[in-house]
Amino acid sequence: MSDGEEESSFLSLPNSVLQRHCLTSDLSEAATSEQQQLLIQTLQERVCEFQARLRSEDSAKRLLLQRLQTHDHQLNQDNHLNEEHSSINQEPQEQLRLQDSQLNQAVSPTGVRSSSVLTQRPVSKVPSQEQLQKGEGEQLTLITGLRTQVRELEEKLVDQTQEVERLRSELGATDLEKQLEVLESENQRLKQELRASQSQTTCSTGHCHQSQDVEALRGELCRKDEECREQERRLAALEQQVQERTGVIVQLQQQLEEAAQRRQELQLLRDGEETLSRQAALPLQVKYVTKTVEVESAQSKQALIEAQAHNQALQEQLSVQRQLLRELEQQLHESQRSSSQLRQQLSTDRSRLNGLLSKAVGGGNTEVTHRLSKILVYEGEMERAQGQLEAEMQSLEEEKNRVIEEAFIRAESEMKAVHENLAGVRMNLLTLQPALRTLTCDYNCLKRQVQDFPYMLEKAITEAKQEICQVIGEVSSANQELLRKYKREMNLRKKCHNELVRLKGNIRVLCRVRPVCAGETDAADTKNKVTFDPDDDAVLYLSNKGKLMTFELDKVFPTQATQEEVFQEVQSLVTSCIDGFNVCIFAYGQTGSGKTYTMEGVPEDPGINQRALRLLFSEVSEKKPDWDYKITVSMVEIYNETLRNLLGDNPSEKLDIKMCPDGSGQLYVPGLTEFTVESVEDINKVFDLGHMNRATACTNLNEHSSRSHALLIVTVAGFNSSTGHRTSGKLNLVDLAGSERITKSGAEGSRLREAQCINKSLSALGDVINALRSKHSHVPFRNSRLTYLLQDSLSGDSKTLMMVQVSPLESNVSESVCSLKFAQRVRSVEIGPSSSSRRQAESSSTSSSPTHDGVEVHLIAKHNDFILDIS
Numbered sequence: 001m002s003d004g005e006e007e008s009s010f011l012s013l014p015n016s017v018l019q020r021h022c023l024t025s026d027l028s029e030a031a032t033s034e035q036q037q038l039l040i041q042t043l044q045e046r047v048c049e050f051q052a053r054l055r056s057e058d059s060a061k062r063l064l065l066q067r068l069q070t071h072d073h074q075l076n077q078d079n080h081l082n083e084e085h086s087s088i089n090q091e092p093q094e095q096l097r098l099q100d101s102q103l104n105q106a107v108s109p110t111g112v113r114s115s116s117v118l119t120q121r122p123v124s125k126v127p128s129q130e131q132l133q134k135g136e137g138e139q140l141t142l143i144t145g146l147r148t149q150v151r152e153l154e155e156k157l158v159d160q161t162q163e164v165e166r167l168r169s170e171l172g173a174t175d176l177e178k179q180l181e182v183l184e185s186e187n188q189r190l191k192q193e194l195r196a197s198q199s200q201t202t203c204s205t206g207h208c209h210q211s212q213d214v215e216a217l218r219g220e221l222c223r224k225d226e227e228c229r230e231q232e233r234r235l236a237a238l239e240q241q242v243q244e245r246t247g248v249i250v251q252l253q254q255q256l257e258e259a260a261q262r263r264q265e266l267q268l269l270r271d272g273e274e275t276l277s278r279q280a281a282l283p284l285q286v287k288y289v290t291k292t293v294e295v296e297s298a299q300s301k302q303a304l305i306e307a308q309a310h311n312q313a314l315q316e317q318l319s320v321q322r323q324l325l326r327e328l329e330q331q332l333h334e335s336q337r338s339s340s341q342l343r344q345q346l347s348t349d350r351s352r353l354n355g356l357l358s359k360a361v362g363g364g365n366t367e368v369t370h371r372l373s374k375i376l377v378y379e380g381e382m383e384r385a386q387g388q389l390e391a392e393m394q395s396l397e398e399e400k401n402r403v404i405e406e407a408f409i410r411a412e413s414e415m416k417a418v419h420e421n422l423a424g425v426r427m428n429l430l431t432l433q434p435a436l437r438t439l440t441c442d443y444n445c446l447k448r449q450v451q452d453f454p455y456m457l458e459k460a461i462t463e464a465k466q467e468i469c470q471v472i473g474e475v476s477s478a479n480q481e482l483l484r485k486y487k488r489e490m491n492l493r494k495k496c497h498n499e500l501v502r503l504k505g506n507i508r509v510l511c512r513v514r515p516v517c518a519g520e521t522d523a524a525d526t527k528n529k530v531t532f533d534p535d536d537d538a539v540l541y542l543s544n545k546g547k548l549m550t551f552e553l554d555k556v557f558p559t560q561a562t563q564e565e566v567f568q569e570v571q572s573l574v575t576s577c578i579d580g581f582n583v584c585i586f587a588y589g590q591t592g593s594g595k596t597y598t599m600e601g602v603p604e605d606p607g608i609n610q611r612a613l614r615l616l617f618s619e620v621s622e623k624k625p626d627w628d629y630k631i632t633v634s635m636v637e638i639y640n641e642t643l644r645n646l647l648g649d650n651p652s653e654k655l656d657i658k659m660c661p662d663g664s665g666q667l668y669v670p671g672l673t674e675f676t677v678e679s680v681e682d683i684n685k686v687f688d689l690g691h692m693n694r695a696t697a698c699t700n701l702n703e704h705s706s707r708s709h710a711l712l713i714v715t716v717a718g719f720n721s722s723t724g725h726r727t728s729g730k731l732n733l734v735d736l737a738g739s740e741r742i743t744k745s746g747a748e749g750s751r752l753r754e755a756q757c758i759n760k761s762l763s764a765l766g767d768v769i770n771a772l773r774s775k776h777s778h779v780p781f782r783n784s785r786l787t788y789l790l791q792d793s794l795s796g797d798s799k800t801l802m803m804v805q806v807s808p809l810e811s812n813v814s815e816s817v818c819s820l821k822f823a824q825r826v827r828s829v830e831i832g833p834s835s836s837s838r839r840q841a842e843s844s845s846t847s848s849s850p851t852h853d854g855v856e857v858h859l860i861a862k863h864n865d866f867i868l869d870i871s
């Protein structure tokens with residue numbers, strides 16, 4: 001390579017790079033970075049070469065300078081022989097000319113070959129010392145300038161290297177780019193070698209033509225590269241479209257699955273319709289089937305509409321997909337056509353290259369042959385790559401067509417199934433239409449009925465209201481009538497009951513003979529002195545001192561009479577208490593005659609007290625809910641004319657009897673405790689409390705109970721909510737103290753006082769009863785605490801029952817006679833309305849002031865009118 005060629009190559013390098021950059025301006029920035037790298041590489045190489053050349057020139061100049069100095073020194077010593085001078089200086093002159101030429105070439109920045117200072121020197125003239133020094137200075141200046149330029153170039157080189165590294169790091173490099181880079185560098189190298197071969201050899205005209213052809217082929221090659229890139233881009237676009245189609249196919253598959261689900265739903269609907277049709281054949285289920293068909297036909301219609309809409313959407317999507325497919329096929333055809341054209345051009349170019357190659361081979365130009373063969377090899381590689389690309393495109397195209405075909409087939413089959421389902425649904429709808437018409441008729445009929453229903457309902461309600469009002473009025477009047485009748489009947493019953501009681505006697509006297517107890521084994525007492533009339537339960541015979549005494553009472557209970565039988569006889573009085581009458585039931589008799597047994601009884605066989613309360617509970621519960629009763633209980637004891645509260649907190653406290661301050665004349669006991677009882681348990685609790693308090697107030701309960709009167713006062717207050725009627729009755733259950741005579745008992749002291757008090761109260765009771773039955777204007781209630789306390793229950797319409805207890809023992813005969821005489825006296829007062837006045841007169845004439853103890857008493861018997869005179 002000559003200096004001129006080197007200069008041309010070195011200086012024109014940027015231009016060639018720029019030119020190539022222009023040719024590939026449409027390439028990516030990666031190509032630009034490759035060009036810059038190539039430029040930098042070339043520059044580095046040139047810089048290295050230039051430095052090596054400068055070093056060699058510098059050493060040559062130094063050697064020449066030394067020689068010149070040696071030569072001058074010889075000239076000063078020997079000023080002869082100019083020929084020798086010329087012969088001696090000829091060689092350095094040539095060397096200097098060559099050196100100047102090189103320097104001028106290196107210094108010229110424009111590449112213009114300028115005439116240097118050295119070329120203006122006369123060749124034959126030997127330079128003087130000053131000229132040599134001057135030239136040396138200029139050379140040094142040039143060298144310095146060149147070094148400065150080299151440094152600047154190195155700095156630029158460093159900057160360019162950094163810039164290239166930065167760009168490379170930013171852009172990266174692909175295999176294709178590397179391949180392109182290798183191809184470019186190879187191309188550049190071939191170009192340089194071609195130029196070198198052109199400059200070394202004197203090119204013939206044919207050679208010039210070959211170079212032109214090569215250039216043309218290169219351009220063609222670049223164009224092919226472009227076309228290859230275009231094909232790659234199209235291929236990428238096709239792949240993207242294939243991916244999109246794949247997505248569309250997936251969507252179509254999903255839609256097909258949905259269509260399958262809808263087909264299953266339609267199948268279910270069809271099954272339901274078949275079931276409906278079967279059920280429609282059953283006349284008993286017509287109504288139910290009608291309702292079901294009505295509901296499910298609407299569902300079928302809705303399903304049909306949805307299926308048709310879905311079918312429409314599927315068809316639209318299918319048409320869109322078909323359109324896209326047609327476009328893709330068109331693009332594919334175009335790309336295939338362009339690739340075939342390219343292939344033809346390639347084959348043409350290859351043939352031309354082969355021709356050139358054969359020419360070059362024929363011309364013996366091995367270098368050109370080598371270049372052309374390489375070009376052919378590259379083209380072959382490109383063709384193979386293109387072939388592979390086309391094969392891949394073909395396979396992709398086939399795959400795409402296959403997938404589209406499969407999807408299309410599936411879509412068609414699904415569409416066919418959907419169509420079949422739709423046809424089935426249509427058939428079902430056709431079969432359902434008659435039923436639907438019938439249902440519509442029924443519906444319209446029902447609708448009319450429903451429309452008329454409010455009016456009919458209102459009319460029916462009005463009529464029902466009228467009927468109800470009428471019935472209510474009738475019922476109300478009937479109720480009023482019934483209530484009136486009920487009141488009348490109640491009053492009648494009350495009157496009848498009262499009349500019955502009155503006919504029985506407002507004061508009834510019963511007698512109960514207790515049995516001989518187990519402990520009473522005395523031989524004298526074992527003889528029973530009391531006998532009964534088997535034909536008359538009101539007669540009692542008492543053997544006294546060999547004389548048979550006859551007593552006629554209201555009823556005599558023999559020894560075997562039970563508690564229940566005794567209560568049967570007194571329960572009508574309890575009922576009177578509920579009706580608002582005051583009732584007194586007395587147990588009268590000597591100590592141990594069975595008073596407490598009859599009134600209280602024993603736990604396993606209760607007496608009148610508990611049975612009366614039980615009867616009250618049952619009676620008042622039967623009268624509910626018209627009547628609401630409240631039953632309260634009090635227990636008091638009268639001992640030595642002292643009233644004590646047996647249910648109070650302090651049983652020793654003495655109670656007083658006072659007149660009500662309201663002027664009603666009623667009496668009340670301040671501080672008397674009352675308990676409301678509602679059950680047998682309540683009664684037992686009250687009795688237990690009374691017994692306990694009575695026991696705590698005395699040292700000997702048996703003796704104490706014999707010497708005191710025990711009163712159970714039961715108040716029954718009733719209220720009739722329908723009539724507003726109120727009743728209030730009082731039931732006094734009195735266990736009197738023992739009635740034995742003081743003279744017989746021989747009591748003294750406190751016992752005497754007890755006996756006197758007992759006698760006084762019992763006599764007062766007899767007087768009161770006598771006065772009441774005799775209709776005396778004055779009734780001596782105040783003569784004893786007992787009669788004063790029982791004033792309300794002994795006067796007016798009150799009813800009294802005296803249960804005379806008799807001991808069957810012979811030792812008690814005299815007391816039994818006294819008790820029976822007292823009972824008969826009480827009973828004889830009340831005989832009846834017809835004879836009452838007579839008996840009243842008789843009674844008043846015989847016994848105006850009856851006494852119990854040793855007083856002459858003349859009692860008039862009830863029926864036989866005999867007078868029992870006891871002295």
Ligand SMILES: Nc1ncnc2c1ncn2[C@@H]1O[C@H](COP(=O)(O)OP(=O)(O)OP(=O)(O)O)[C@@H](O)[C@H]1O
Pocket residue numbers: 513514515517559589590591592593594595596597598702705706737738805
């Ligand atoms: N009908 C009867 N059947 C069986 N036993 C009876 C009957 N009547 C009374 N007794 C018994 O006779 C005894 C005396 O009776 P009770 O205590 O009732 O007499 P009383 O008149 O109340 O005496 P007191 O005046 O002292 O209280 C008791 O043991 C009692 O059980």
